[in-house]
Amino acid sequence: xxxxxxxxxxxxxxxxxxxxxxxxxxxxxxxxxxxxxxxxxxxxxxxxxxxxxxxxxxxxxxxxxxxxxxxxxxxxxxxxxxxxxxxxxxxxxxxxxxxxxxxxxxxxxxxxxxxxxxxxxxxxxxxxxxxxxxxxxxxx
Ligand SMILES: [Zn+2]
Numbered sequence: 001x002x003x004x005x006x007x008x009x010x011x012x013x014x015x016x017x018x019x020x021x022x023x024x025x026x027x028x029x030x031x032x033x034x035x036x037x038x039x040x041x042x043x044x045x046x047x048x049x050x051x052x053x054x055x056x057x058x059x060x061x062x063x064x065x066x067x068x069x070x071x072x073x074x075x076x077x078x079x080x081x082x083x084x085x086x087x088x089x090x091x092x093x094x095x096x097x098x099x100x101x102x103x104x105x106x107x108x109x110x111x112x113x114x115x116x117x118x119x120x121x122x123x124x125x126x127x128x129x130x131x132x133x134x135x136x137x138x139x140x
Contacts, residue, residue: 011107011108011109011116012105012106012107012108013105013106013108014103014104014105014106015043015070015071015103015104015106016069016070016071016072016100016101016102016103017040017041017042017070017100017101017102017103017104018040018041018042018066018069018070018098018099018100018101019038019039019040019041019098019099019101020038020039020040020041020062020066020096020097020098020099021036021037021038021096021097021099022034022035022036022037022038022094022095022096023035023084023094023095023096023097024093024094024095025093025094025095026093027092027093028092028093029087029092029093029094030089030091030092030093031055031057031058031087031089031092031094032053032055033054033055033058033087033094037052037054038052039052039054040101041066041070042104043104043106043111044111057087057088057089058087058088058089058094058096060088061085061087061088062085062096062098065079065085065098066098069098069100083097083098083099084096084097084098085098
């Protein structure tokens with residue numbers, strides 16, 4: 001299970017690896033994408049199978065969703081349940097299925113120059129509440 005938090009001693013975090021696959025519908029596809037074509041996303045790196053291309057217009061429509069799909073989302077969140085995105089060309093029947101294929105673990109220090117917040121100091125223990133009358137009596 002992917003974790004949302006890390007501690008300074010362990011600056012690791014986990015993201016889902018994604019596969020984005022072209023899915024055919026009953027409507028013809030007019031763009032240069034064929035059913036079964038795909039690309040994968042692992043961390044910040046997008047990869048295509050050797051020799052395969054992917055048109056930039058559906059890629060532009062998919063890109064804003066992918067970082068959210070890489071992260072743990074609430075089971076009731078539509079980002080969790082909805083996995084198919086329509087091609088942005090209104091004449092194209094193509095859809096793109098976003099599949100969580102696994103997870104990868106990264107170190108915060110390897111992916112950003114921004115330091116983690118300093119750990120919070122331990123809170124002093126609270127004294128037990130003592131009624132005022134008892135405190136006065138203790139001074140005598
Ligand atoms: Zn299309």
